[in-house]
Amino acid sequence: VGTVGSGGLTVGRSLARTGAQDSAVGDVETQYYTFASPPDELVLESGERLGPVTLAFETYGQLDEQKANAVLIVHALSGDAHAAGTHKGESRHGWWDSLIGPGRAFDTDRYFVICSNVIGGCRGSTGPSSVNPKTGKPYALDFPLITVGDMVKAQTYLLDHLGIERLLSVAGGSMGWMQVLEWMVSFPRRVRSAIPISTSLRHSPQQIAFNEVGRQAIIADPNWNGGDYYGGRTPAAGLAGRRHPRGLQRARRPVAGGTDRCDGDPGVAPANRLARGQSAEGRVVALTSRGG
Secondary structure (H helix, E strand, C coil), X not given: CEEECCCCEEXXXXXXXXXXXCCCCCECCCEEEEECCCCCCEECCCCCEECCEEEEEEEEXXXXXXXXXXXXXXXXXXXXXXXXXXXXXXXCCCCCCCCECCCCCECCCCCEEEEECCCCCCCCCCCCCCEECCCCEECHHHCXXXXXXXXXXXXXXXXXXXXXXXXXXXXXXXHHHHHHHHHHHHCHHHECCEEEECCCCCCCHHHHHHHHHHHHHHHHCHHHHHXXXXXXXXXXXXXXXXXXXXXXXXCCXXXXXXXXXXXXXXXXXXHHHHHHHHHHHHHHHHHHCCCC
């Protein structure tokens, strides 16, 4: 892929690798950083104040003496801080494990790679499932609306905590590219280069409509309970249904036999395998979601 930006971050060699191989990073541990305790809460773009705030994050590689080799990886909507390696006792690799590690695209022999779960997420960072200090109960729908700008602002606090004034690069796709662009616009002096992936200037009406279909699938699940489902049954059917609009986007392209998610079942017509793959993917998302 070559060199990106003036910072000289070389990304290449291993972009074609898959997650089928052993993790090059090995076992990793999720860390947590808490900040913005009252009365110094994080001021959101809406004007609301949120605190205390906890960010879950993982790091791979070593920060150099100049603290100049840090690369921030930012995740998609349903992602988390576990971008690479495995957690002790678990077999699941991080979601970008094939790209992070010694000799891989984000070479941990050269770069200090950081990934944090966004605020508003449900994988360790402060979000709707977190306890509201004012009530002693989960925030649920009382959690304030979070923008991409708020997510990135929280990430700056993490970098300050790690002693990193300027990133060598920031990279991500899907909702990650939104964060990459926000970094470029709002904090240009804190990034030397950027790698936005699957990027557009703005959401199209179709994308907005698909997102609304996903929201309504969750809300229609009886277990949604007006958003107050903590301590009860998770709206798993709604979470699974939320993934189906993605299949509509894939269906715009011809589905070739043997190239989709269910290519191992000769009894299913190639054109129908996409639908089965959607359902399987939805079930995985529902099982791995922890509320939020």
